[in-house]
Amino acid sequence: MDRNTPTERTPLTSLSESFERYLQDKGKGRGGDGGNYRRNAARELERFAEWAAGDDKNDGWTGIVPADVDRDPTFEDLDERVFREYARHLVGDRGLKQNTVQTYYRYISAWCGWCVNEGYLEAHYAQRASAMAPLPEDDGRKPGDQQAWTSEQRHALTRYVDERARDAIETYTALPEDADPLDRQRARYEALKAARDRALVFVLAYTAVRVGELLRDPNDPRRRGVRWEDLSIDDGSMDVYRKKQQWDAASLPDPVITPLRSYRQLMDPPTERWPVFSTFDQRTLAELVQEELADRGERPEAINERRDEFARDLLLVLNEDVRPPSITTDGARSILQRLSGEADIDIAHPKHDYLVPHGGRRGMGEVLVRAFGYTVAARYLDNSEEMVRERYSHIEAGELGDVATEALEQID
Known part of the structure; x- marks a missing residue:
């Protein structure tokens, strides 16, 4: 049927x-x-x-x-x-x-x-x-506690969003000069959305920053989401409001730099106070435009005419410097759920059928502990070494098992 x-x-x-x-x-x-x-x-x-x-x-x-x-x-x-x-x-x-x-x-x-x-x-x-x-x-088993992105999942998701963003940006930049203005706006919007999604995925996948430190929390006015003024792309750092209730610098490793720089160039935010990961929600932006332009003295008819000039309200807020809010932590989950489905990533987890934001942090924790040990991982994750040892105790258990096996082979 x-x-x-x-x-x-x-x-x-x-x-x-x-x-x-x-x-x-x-x-x-x-x-x-x-x-x-x-x-x-x-x-x-x-x-x-x-x-x-x-x-x-x-x-x-x-x-x-x-x-x-x-x-x-x-x-x-x-x-x-x-x-x-x-x-x-x-x-x-x-x-x-x-x-x-x-x-x-x-x-x-x-x-x-x-x-x-x-x-x-x-x-x-x-x-x-x-x-x-x-x-x-x-x-109480570790695999059931919290999801950790595997290397295969991380590569599959980052490869998908990278290809998607490249295609959208190429479509936009390849438009002829005489293209219809609205068609050009639509192509720019799609490129912006794909570039934002790519930057978000790469930041979650490689920085190990907590999603609550990166995006807006409606219940905590201090967590308004990172702004462009908080980023120093050339220096590879980002200021975030940490879980310990203070501002601190987080690292931006090499894989994150190009997606962020490309996204910023495409967006060209009116001011440095714009959120890095702006909401693209049409209802939110429509209400914001109407309220802000009305506060500036424009009449409803003029506001509607102004909106008709743009294919999307996001492009109007960029043009008029009407600063939108950052996406929320729930918004990030919705984005990752959509992208995980589009990329058709194989996910076998008892609690989640998509790659959740915190899984990127835990996945990087796995990589860091295995490569450099608990002390370095704790510094990068902004956690105590004791907590990192507890959360990644399965790694140490596996390593001790290897030591025991080697010892038995030498004796026997």
Whole structure:
């Protein structure tokens, strides 16, 4: 069935009728047919459907349909008790590790939430406390604590955003002189967005700066996001407001310099007080333009005419020096979620299906500890050596294991 064809959603709709539509919404590529998430979600939805129908014959389990009814499971049969039983099934019947149980349940929970939004269900039963009660707590193992970008993931993401930015900038700069002004503006906007995303990814991937030190926190006015005046690109440093409540210099290693310099040249900010990572949210910028220009004495009709001259409000705020806010930490997560999906990066993590901002910091921590030891890594990460040793204790354990192996080989 075509994904745009309306479907009648009733309590008697079978569960399987919703699966393909859900997977298309979550899939990547043309028609939503690709992507790691779609593949993994499809597998778990199929297992859930078999369990709901009683097809797995597990200890006399007959499914969620009443015994005196002969039909496939429908949405009428779902409530929080069903999801509670499925949580028990994951915990006890398949011999899964604790974090794996959590991951598999999240696939079903995400589908349940989608069903609420689409009108199949009245409530998100899978997220109710009683439904989730049988699920295990995190087992405390290091891989399940926080995501760390692997070298392969870091290279895949940075390569993707670099190619994307190069293509967008080349498209913009290659336009003929007689190109339509609005077409030129649209191309510049796309180049700016791609260049901003590239600079953000490279900074997160290589500086190990905390995302809360880099971007705006709506709940903390001191954290307004780094501005161009905070950067010294030639010196390779950046002033950030650290977690320890004071300003400090962070390093900008070589891989970060070119993306930042290219982005700044393309943006050409009106003043040094502009945020490095400006929001591109259209609603936010539209409200900002209308309020700021009205404060400058312009009438609504004139403001609308002015906006019509620009393909995007971002270009108008640049032209009029209406300083926008920095993106927020939540905004960075949304950007990375989008980019991780577009790049189709393979992510096997119990908590996240995309590369989260803090994973870049932890990934660099892994690199630094392995290359230079805990003392140097602690300085770069702006942490105590004791904390770094605790968070990366798995590295030391592995190294000690190698030492023990070598010792045994020498003695034996």
